[in-house]
Amino acid sequence: MQRHLKARGSSLVVDGVGKTFGHGADEHRVIEDLSLRVDPGELVCVVGPSGAGKTTLLRCLSGLARPTSGTISYGEQELTKPHADIAVVFQDYRGSLLPWMKVRDNVAFPLEGMGVKRAARRERADECLAAVGLPGVGDKYPWQLSGGMQQRVAIARGLAYEAPVLLMDEPFGSVDAQSRFDLEDLTLSLRERLGITVVVVTHDIDEAVYLGDRVIVLGGSPTTVVDNLTIDLGDDRDQLRTRAHARFADLRTHVLTLIRGDRSAAGSADTPARDEDTPGQAAAVTESAVRR
């Protein structure tokens, strides 16, 4: 499904991927026979319990790691190393911004690697900083900004790379609640304006349901895809109205049940959980069950 007419890039296809760490007796199979597909212009959230190998999957999607078995392809091409069409926003924004570079240089750094001229780099970096709501901080160093602002800088760097696909690993995990809502809405509006494909890996079920066109639920041990849900909440999401919607509660409860069931009964709870829990209870459980 091509969601946007202006959507660029190709489809990301994961086919029967497995990933094993260690050798011999220490061998540990993290992911097994995992398949999924993300089409141009989609915003897909991948949600799963802690330790399910979400970051490992995202590293494979970005070409930073190779799966042990199965293939990941982008368009016609098998992904074996980082691709010019794929930008990554890492979970650890503090560690992934280069502390010796000013904010503008950080954003422009991938462009420097592509051989873009200095003046054009500056202009593009300032545009991207403005796009994430941070005009005028280009001359500061990353440590002079708050956590939420630093993560915006990391997103701006991803945008500056001009890749059609943006992968985000727990991007809003360590910022305060208000910044988190702002960043979620920023992600939605960037996707809308730029027609980029976005994959967000998160452990936060509410966030996944709020953001996604689709939510892919991971579970099991080793991890595989437990469910692939289309989120029929429409394109116009709003932090207050969407989250208060009955359908939102249904979807979130469904995902939560999958993840919890997976934990307690090793994947036997496949029953959709409509109308079983009240949203209030579900929210409380979400917090305790999914927090790391």
Add this chain to the structure above:
Amino acid sequence: MVTSTTRQRSAPGRAPLTGRARAVGQGRTGLLLLQASTVLLVLAVWAALAAAGFVSSTALPGPGAVFGRFPELFGDGAYWQAVLDTLRGAVTGFVLAVVVGVPLGLVTGTYAAAERSTRLLVDVLRSFPVIALLPVFLLVLGSTPTTKSTVVFIACVFPVFLQAQYGARSVTPMVAETVRGYRIPRLLRFHRVILPSATPSIMTGLRLAATTSVLVAIGVEVLTTLPGIGHEVVQAQQGDASATAYAYIITAGVIGYTINLLSQVAERRLLRWRPPAHTD
């Protein structure tokens, strides 16, 4: 938060001092006074020892006699020539050590295989006491300024090399992953990522090497007939001019101290990007 940190950084001399800044200022003046009085105390003990005659005045002249030599020495071309000779040997060896040690250290530090394969060789080489190698160099190169610079180079290249190597290894896995994810080409990675990550560590190596370079240059001059401060110290001592000898020794100390100050200034300029907690 952003504005307040910015103001704190540009505070000295501009914005009115806050209570805390004033307290820090007072602390600094107090510290300077304390440090100055320690120096004065040592000078006083020195003067007392010399005056009491525990040690003969030819072995230990008083501070007055030693510092009294300076006006004459400053007017003497031979004094400046000696300082220049020592500095030339030290600086030549030091610069060579930096030119060779930093790039080699960065490259071997970046590639684990290179680091592992050179480790044994480096560990063996740097274990040689450089002064013990002096006779060999005298034999091969003769008693020439080249010998002095070579010995200085050998003494300096290892701290510089090892610190650069250590610095290159300090690139965090997260930064390495970011650089790979955004497909930063190799050369750009070297001068925009590895070099800045390694700079704090390289600066430590340079500071060590700079002090060592003067030390070793003077050591070589003492042990050979090569001109320089070390040579003048020996000459003065043998000529029973111990006050002059001590004046040269103090000169060497001042050079060492100046190098330290200069490298601190350079370090602060190069590492301006660090948050204040690190620079203080």
